[in-house]
Amino acid sequence: MTKPIDRRKFLRGGALAATGAAATLATPAIAENHTTTFKMQASWGGGIFLENAQSYVDRVHAMAGDALKIDLLPVDSVVKTSQMQDAVHRGVLDACHYVPAYWYSKSKTASLFGTGPCFGWSSQEVLGWINYGGGQELFDELMASLGLNIVSFFNSPMPAQPLGWFKEEIKDASQMDGLKYRTVGLAADVLLEMGMSVVQLPGGEIQPAMKSGLIDAAEFNNPTSDRDFGMQDVSKHYHLASFHQSQEFFEISFNKKKYDALGPELQAILKYASEAENSNFYWNNTKRYADDLTVLRDEQGVNVYRTPDSVMAAQLEAWDVVIDRISAEDEFFAKVIDSQKSYAKNVMNYLNLNQPNYKLAYDHHFNKA
Secondary structure, X not given: OOXXXXXXXXXXXXXXXXXXXXXXXXXXXOHHHOOEEEEEEEOOOOHHHHHHHHHHHHHHHHHHHHHEEEEEEOOOOOOOHHHHHHHHHHOOOOEEEEOHHHHOOOOHHHHHOOOOOOOOOOHHHHHHHHXXXXXXXXXXXXXXXXXXXXXXXXXXXEOOOOOEEEOOOOXXXXXXXXXXXXXXXXXXXXXXXXXXXXXXXXXXXXXXXXXXXXXXXXXXXXXXXXXXXXXXXXXXXXXXXXXXXXXXXXXXXXXXXXXXXXXXXXXXXXXXXXXXXXXXXXXXXXXHHHHHXXXXXXXXXXXXXXXXXXXXXXXXXXXXXXXHHHHHHXXXXXXXXXXXXXXXXXXXXXXXXXXOOHHHXXXXXXXXX
16 A cells, blocks of 8 residues: 655655755865756655656766766745746756746747647657657747747656546536636646636645635646645545646756756767656656556545546637637747647557557456456
8 A cells, every 4th residue: 555645744845855955055066076067946846756857867867977966956946936947047047847838928839848739649749749740949949039048858758637626527518617727838728718717826736725715626747746735635526538738748958058068978968868767757657646546546535537528529629729819829839730730640640540449458358347
């Protein structure tokens, strides 16, 4: 049985880690070893996502030896999450670990690099588009247009995010009309289009907001993080599967001036450590999510549902409206959408023809009447 998490201790962890991080920052790099030190702040105060950030740092250290050191700082150590990108741009931080949706307010196009519409693809294929379909070049163009002194790598393709936690089972999209709901990025536009009242809150504020009645329903990301936040204490109705954020991954941003000052070997290490995290994230997190979903359902009394197809069809229709509206307002947004559609149409044609129905095999072995 998974050991329960003390949530007060979990939330305090960020503050305690920040104290330790401050002490680390006070220690100068050892000049004779020519160690370059990067201060990297994460968007996470604890839990599995901070572990994922640490895993990336560990890979860099294993390959770089004494030549490069990354001091990983938890959420709010130096600046607020909403300020991290600007802090990296200005050199207040050397790097940050977050998701593109967290700087959606600067550019709606940013959400297309991780939390955009679903064209029948998963996070894996979106990362394929970034690396082999022109996505990275479009992202670099976006950075240049915004005048940001930043280099970013993307990794850790996440499963589709659950629709989330509600006060009752959602059987029809009409039940969502008027509900105060927490999400982030372009998903906010989509759910507003569906009639919801959307509030964008940091992860640590979701459970208290739902407990106090500030919001009626919420999503964050996955069963492990949701359980850490204590969502099972404010709702017993958990809906998996959704198109509001059906593909997402981490973005690791570096101050471009400091990145460019590194030798090509260290630059390659930062890039390839990011790529290596793709596999580690999937192997580690998928098992953790599955285990914690079992605990939520079997030990903590949570009713787990698959979101009805009718609700997800309504989400796709809302996505169409949002895409068309923003594309008409923003030529670059439309350019990115066209590139994504071209890639998804080609790649998913092959995958849809080739992939067997895995659920058929699963039911054959585990759900026989």
